[in-house]
Structure formats: structure tokens, C-alpha cells
Amino acid sequence: MAAIVATAWELSRAQGVGALTLHALAREVGMRQPSLYVYFESKNALYDAMFADGNRQLLERLTKLDLPDDPRAALKAFMGTFVSFGIEDQDRYTLLFQRPIPGFEPSAASYEHARAVLDHAIALLHTAGLESQDDVDCFIAMVAGLIDAQIANDPAGDRWIRHLDRLTDLYLDEAKRRTRRR
Amino acid sequence: MAAIVATAWELSRAQGVGALTLHALAREVGMRQPSLYVYFESKNALYDAMFADGNRQLLERLTKLDLPDDPRAALKAFMGTFVSFGIEDQDRYTLLFQRPIPGFEPSAASYEHARAVLDHAIALLHTAGLESQDDVDCFIAMVAGLIDAQIANDPAGDRWIRHLDRLTDLYLDEAKRRTRRR
DNA sequence: GTCTATACATCGATAGAC
DNA sequence: GTCTATCGATGTATAGAC
Numbered sequence: 001m002a003a004i005v006a007t008a009w010e011l012s013r014a015q016g017v018g019a020l021t022l023h024a025l026a027r028e029v030g031m032r033q034p035s036l037y038v039y040f041e042s043k044n045a046l047y048d049a050m051f052a053d054g055n056r057q058l059l060e061r062l063t064k065l066d067l068p069d070d071p072r073a074a075l076k077a078f079m080g081t082f083v084s085f086g087i088e089d090q091d092r093y094t095l096l097f098q099r100p101i102p103g104f105e106p107s108a109a110s111y112e113h114a115r116a117v118l119d120h121a122i123a124l125l126h127t128a129g130l131e132s133q134d135d136v137d138c139f140i141a142m143v144a145g146l147i148d149a150q151i152a153n154d155p156a157g158d159r160w161i162r163h164l165d166r167l168t169d170l171y172l173d174e175a176k177r178r179t180r181r182r
Numbered sequence: 183m184a185a186i187v188a189t190a191w192e193l194s195r196a197q198g199v200g201a202l203t204l205h206a207l208a209r210e211v212g213m214r215q216p217s218l219y220v221y222f223e224s225k226n227a228l229y230d231a232m233f234a235d236g237n238r239q240l241l242e243r244l245t246k247l248d249l250p251d252d253p254r255a256a257l258k259a260f261m262g263t264f265v266s267f268g269i270e271d272q273d274r275y276t277l278l279f280q281r282p283i284p285g286f287e288p289s290a291a292s293y294e295h296a297r298a299v300l301d302h303a304i305a306l307l308h309t310a311g312l313e314s315q316d317d318v319d320c321f322i323a324m325v326a327g328l329i330d331a332q333i334a335n336d337p338a339g340d341r342w343i344r345h346l347d348r349l350t351d352l353y354l355d356e357a358k359r360r361t362r363r364r
Numbered sequence: 365g366t367c368t369a370t371a372c373a374t375c376g377a378t379a380g381a382c
Numbered sequence: 383g384t385c386t387a388t389c390g391a392t393g394t395a396t397a398g399a400c
Contacts (some may be wrong), residue, residue: 035384138345147328163320217366
């Protein structure tokens, strides 16, 4: 079961999440296509398992981090890890953070890990000085913009994501200035 | 031919670009599916025509703008129009600026309008003070991040894109400070 | 240019034997 | 749990009559 999901990730990496078929997956794990229905009641159930698995991987990596005390440094370390996770497997990133499969919506259970990741990020943003919903929205959109541009235009490089720390400072400094002004 | 492309856009708006089928398109224009091959030699040729058409729409709207003299105001007007264009038809935005169709790559000819739009944006960014490749990259990624977040999470609202002008000032001000420091 | 008819392929899903 | 066999739906593309 875990092996099937792992193989599904392999195939997705090779040809894209949307191009994954049960026939190909079954062949790759040495089974026939109908046998997969013993483990997943539908193709979307497979996607849901992949979604949960990917978020679990991400959460594991993020919680394993030994974050520095300084809030700004902690935020950079956290976000740097997040970005690396996204870049190292584009199709996993796509499945977790975009909606590449028409008709597939993650189940509530699979969403729990994703929720935990987001909550962790928001908490770090708060202690680093981005407290309003607006500031959090803008910062997260900025990070996502960097990752998306990187994946779309320069998958193997760092042309966009290398600016993460500088832009993080930019957003935090501006918020700090705004706070002081009051 | 233009009518077919227009109808293709309608259908894409209703059900997503990826869900567009030649049968449905033919039915909608009052023909049978094989008749479409008189106008497009393949489905990807249809996508290519849509891609060119969408970029032509965008370029037309942007060149029609009466931009203010102030570089910063001009940039905001330009980007505001770009963002509005993206938000008002999400599936058009997807086809133009993401790769939602596996196996479809725009032809070189269809890319010309897209290139013109990008060049125009870069020129405006230069006169507004963002001159380096790095600054242009970051700014465009930021705008795309706002649009993507908006479309994905709040298609009918303005939770993200309403920060466009403020963030534009943020990026321009920071570049200005950097320039002065030298 | 538009039609009918159909080839051809892919894919998800189910039935039922072992 | 895994198999064979097959259904049923969908979708692109082509052949050839009109």
C-alpha cells in the first residue's frame, strides 16, 4: 500500500500527476490494474492517499527542523525548507498546492497535515512581525509566486527562489516600519 | 473560425480548459465534430488558436490604455489592467500563463503577442526603477503569486489582488533605496 | 464544407473464477 | 488478494459520400 503510493509518486514525477493511469501504476508494481481496487476504491482515493502522504512528508521535514530562536531566522529556515521541498518534486508540489486533477478534492482527513503545516507557518509569521491576515496573505502569495515561477521557467535552477531571504526581509522590514509609525 | 474560438472560450469558462472536447464544441457551434477538422488540423491546433487569441485580447486591452506620465502610476495602471484581465476569466489566464494541457506547447507564431506583452511590462518596470533582471523577476513573480492565490482561493473577490498597488510601492521603494545607497 | 460512419485508443470500473 | 475478461464511456482522428 505504501509501496503503491511511492510508485505512484515515481510515475507522477516521470510524466506528470495528470498523466498517471491505473494501468501504468499496476504494471509498475507488478500487478494487474483491477487488483489496485483492493487498496483503493477509486482513482481519486489513490490521489487522496498521495495527497495525505505528500503532506505527511512535508510536515515531517518541517517539524524535524531545529529552528533558531531569532524569529526572522526561524521564518527563513522554515520557508527555505518549504521552498526546497516544493522545488525538489514539482509534481508533488502541484498535487499538494494546486488543483491539477479535475474532480479531485482532498478528503477532510487528508487535509489535517496540510492544515498543520499552514498553522505552523502562520505562527512563525506572527512572531516574526506579520500579524494581520493581509500581511500573511501577501507573504504566502509571494513565496508561492517564487516557487511557481521557478518550477515553470527554470525547474533545475534557482533564478527565483534565491531571492527568498531578501524578499522575506523586505516584507518584515516594511511591517516593522508600519508598526513603529503607530 | 473566430466564432469557433470564441465558443471554445465559452465552454472553457463553463467547465475548464482541460475539459474542453471537440464533440461539445462542435455541438455548441451547430456542427458535427469531424467538421472542426476543416478549421483545425488537430485539437492542439485549436488550443494554439485560443492561445494566440487570448494574448491578442490582452495586448489589445493593454495598448488601448492611456498611461499616465508618472512611471509609477503608469506601472500600476498597466499591472492593474493585467490583473483584472487575469481575474475576469480564470481559464483564459490558465491557458495563457500556465501549462494546463499536457502535450500542448504554443507555436512560435502564437507566442509573438505574449512576447510583446512581456516586453511592454519590462519597459515600464525599467522606467519605474526596476532595472535589473532580478528585480523584474521578483516583481512579476509577486504579481503572479497574487493572481494565482486569488483565483485558487477567492475567485470572485479581491482578498489578494487588492494589495497590488501597496506591494508595487514596496518593491519600487526598496529598489529606490538601494539605488540611492550607491 | 458538412455530413455519416467508424476506426482506434485509453481508461476507470465491475463481475466472477481461482 | 490476484487474476482474466469485459463493460461502458469518452475522445481524437480518418474515410468517403454528398
